[in-house]
Amino acid sequence: MNITLLLQQILNGLAIGGVYAIFALGYTLVFSILRIINFAHGAVFTLGAYFTYVLIGSRFGFNGVLANLAVPISLPFPVALLLGAILAGLCSVVVERLAFRPLRARGADPLLTLVSSLGVAVAIVNLIQYLVGAEIYTFPARILGGLPVAINFGSDTRPVPVRTVQIIIFAVSMVIVVLLTYLINGTNVGRALRAVSEDATTASLLGINTDRLILLTFFLSGFLGGIAGTLVGMSVSIAGPYFGIAFGLKGLAVIVLGGLGDIPGAVLAGFIIGLAESFVPAQYVAYKDAVAFALLFIMLLVRPQGLLGRAVVQKV
Amino acid sequence: MAALYNNGFLLISMILAAMLALSLYLPLMAGQLSLASPGFYALGGYTAAIMSTRFFSPTGGAFPVPYVLAEMAVAGVVCGVVAIVVGIPALRLRGIYLALATIAFVEILRVLSLNLEATGGAVGIFGIPQPFAARIEYLWIAGPLLLLSMFLIYRLERIRTGRAFAAIREDELAAAAMGIDPTYNKVLAFTLGAILAGVVGALSAHVLNTWNARQGTFDNSINYLAYVLIGGSRTFIGPVVGGMTLTALPELLRAVADVGGLPVWLAEFLRNGRLIIFGVLIALGTIFFPQGMVTPELFEGRRRRRRVEPAGAGRTRDSAKP
Numbered sequence A: 001m002n003i004t005l006l007l008q009q010i011l012n013g014l015a016i017g018g019v020y021a022i023f024a025l026g027y028t029l030v031f032s033i034l035r036i037i038n039f040a041h042g043a044v045f046t047l048g049a050y051f052t053y054v055l056i057g058s059r060f061g062f063n064g065v066l067a068n069l070a071v072p073i074s075l076p077f078p079v080a081l082l083l084g085a086i087l088a089g090l091c092s093v094v095v096e097r098l099a100f101r102p103l104r105a106r107g108a109d110p111l112l113t114l115v116s117s118l119g120v121a122v123a124i125v126n127l128i129q130y131l132v133g134a135e136i137y138t139f140p141a142r143i144l145g146g147l148p149v150a151i152n153f154g155s156d157t158r159p160v161p162v163r164t165v166q167i168i169i170f171a172v173s174m175v176i177v178v179l180l181t182y183l184i185n186g187t188n189v190g191r192a193l194r195a196v197s198e199d200a201t202t203a204s205l206l207g208i209n210t211d212r213l214i215l216l217t218f219f220l221s222g223f224l225g226g227i228a229g230t231l232v233g234m235s236v237s238i239a240g241p242y243f244g245i246a247f248g249l250k251g252l253a254v255i256v257l258g259g260l261g262d263i264p265g266a267v268l269a270g271f272i273i274g275l276a277e278s279f280v281p282a283q284y285v286a287y288k289d290a291v292a293f294a295l296l297f298i299m300l301l302v303r304p305q306g307l308l309g310r311a312v313v314q315k316v
Numbered sequence B: 001m002a003a004l005y006n007n008g009f010l011l012i013s014m015i016l017a018a019m020l021a022l023s024l025y026l027p028l029m030a031g032q033l034s035l036a037s038p039g040f041y042a043l044g045g046y047t048a049a050i051m052s053t054r055f056f057s058p059t060g061g062a063f064p065v066p067y068v069l070a071e072m073a074v075a076g077v078v079c080g081v082v083a084i085v086v087g088i089p090a091l092r093l094r095g096i097y098l099a100l101a102t103i104a105f106v107e108i109l110r111v112l113s114l115n116l117e118a119t120g121g122a123v124g125i126f127g128i129p130q131p132f133a134a135r136i137e138y139l140w141i142a143g144p145l146l147l148l149s150m151f152l153i154y155r156l157e158r159i160r161t162g163r164a165f166a167a168i169r170e171d172e173l174a175a176a177a178m179g180i181d182p183t184y185n186k187v188l189a190f191t192l193g194a195i196l197a198g199v200v201g202a203l204s205a206h207v208l209n210t211w212n213a214r215q216g217t218f219d220n221s222i223n224y225l226a227y228v229l230i231g232g233s234r235t236f237i238g239p240v241v242g243g244m245t246l247t248a249l250p251e252l253l254r255a256v257a258d259v260g261g262l263p264v265w266l267a268e269f270l271r272n273g274r275l276i277i278f279g280v281l282i283a284l285g286t287i288f289f290p291q292g293m294v295t296p297e298l299f300e301g302r303r304r305r306r307r308v309e310p311a312g313a314g315r316t317r318d319s320a321k322p
Helices: A003-034 A041-055 A077-106 A110-132 A164-186 A188-198 A200-205 A210-235 A243-258 A263-278 A282-302 B003-029 B037-055 B065-090 B095-115 B135-156 B160-170 B172-177 B182-208 B218-231 B237-258 B264-272 B274-288 B297-306
Strands: A151-154 A159-162
Touching (some): A003 A164, A041 A110, A041 A210, A077 A210, A110 B218, A110 B274, A164 A210, A164 A263, A243 A263, A243 B218, B003 B182, B037 B095, B037 B182, B037 B218, B065 B135, B065 B182, B160 B172, B237 B264, B237 B274
């Protein structure tokens, strides 16, 4: 492997790793507060991609109830990305109200919440399919038109290009990680979030409005999921309503590797899995999707507390 | 209604779903939330698919039923061995961690089966020979198999092993202190579930006539979990009822749409959007029936008459603890 190819693989890995990281941050935020995995997160990811796709003024395909609907608005991509993510965040809040709050109010088994969030995920995914069909949607090339051309490593005869999209993805994910880290560590809201994740009962006794904080967490989680959805949709294409399910499973691998509920761990793990996948040798590329799960399995057996975690003492 | 049953396919699917739900219920008896069933289901199906298309060469006519039974036995053995190998390390984990490890196991198997030559890659294995002329005749195998597995689980709950499972489910540390070996019992419960899933997979491969990587996916893990939790996780009747109802539900919605007399948009929605309703019903089911549809209390009256203490007592707390 020569140096330019190596560099290209590293950039590939960092770009996809960045997306894994922000997607997994959405999972891990909810887990750190509620100790429950929100299985509807993958569906919100899909919604985010579709929202942005609509907001930039794209047309729907031939299937579904909304077939051939021309959207009257056409926003510039950065605005659409932000608005799409906000809409995804709001959907995530709705998921909380429908699938989490009724069960939490009753103090039900967390396992049931897992199933109710899955039920909502099934409903969302099939609603998308009902509305816009199971087609694959590709972001139009013009959204990247105003951007500088990809960097070219290597010589003119054997160019090793890095796609503009990958650089955008990496940049956006870095910005998100920095902003989120600031939000968690540098603001009052972040302090409250950390307090609730440490001990929800004590935090609420100390005057923290847990319900509002949970809503905020779900909004942030959906926002991050929505951005991740758009970025992945942009770098490949929106592969139908089930797009988020496979990605959601990989997100699980990321949060376990990082340590469930551990925010810096999730970012680190996202990049590790992204890089590990991009270094799978070409002849084994078909097995790429198993890398994350093999890492997950090994990690659970060796260090279930995650990369950066401390061992949890079993209380009797 | 006859058309609804589509030559018995729905009925067979319901029975198979009931058994798959039981395969998830078995580890749950010992308090272990394992989502590995689709992995073993896929493994069992591939075992049967490979055996019947490569090794047994049927000489025209119907595929002999004893061969199918032999494949089911082999699939059970294969899945049992794999379950022991995977189970011993994995069952050190608890609650959500075990669930995640089993999801990883299912996904790894799926990627392998998508890429290996023996499993036919993405296309899968097709043209699996049929022992019967009509699908409905699979009832001769599936029906007794369901009754047998229900009977065995009914017995299991009443012998020493089943009681050890229940003790571990209630409190693993206390059970260990009482001299119950948690590792042995947890691996046993996990392996029994895997064997059942594998046997069902082997039968399904014949029923479906084709087998590919889509048979063992995460979606199925979730479906089986929904069967158990919506049906009720505290008695083995629950998973059976849950599996049957939830399998029949989308088809029932379709049948309602076909009744006629409904507004066009509503019939259209019932036909194409029935999985939306399915998802909503799963969410509502967990909210309004947190214990599932079938709970041990339903049978309690009858049990009291037979013995002083109901067999279900002591297992009335939540199903799986982290």
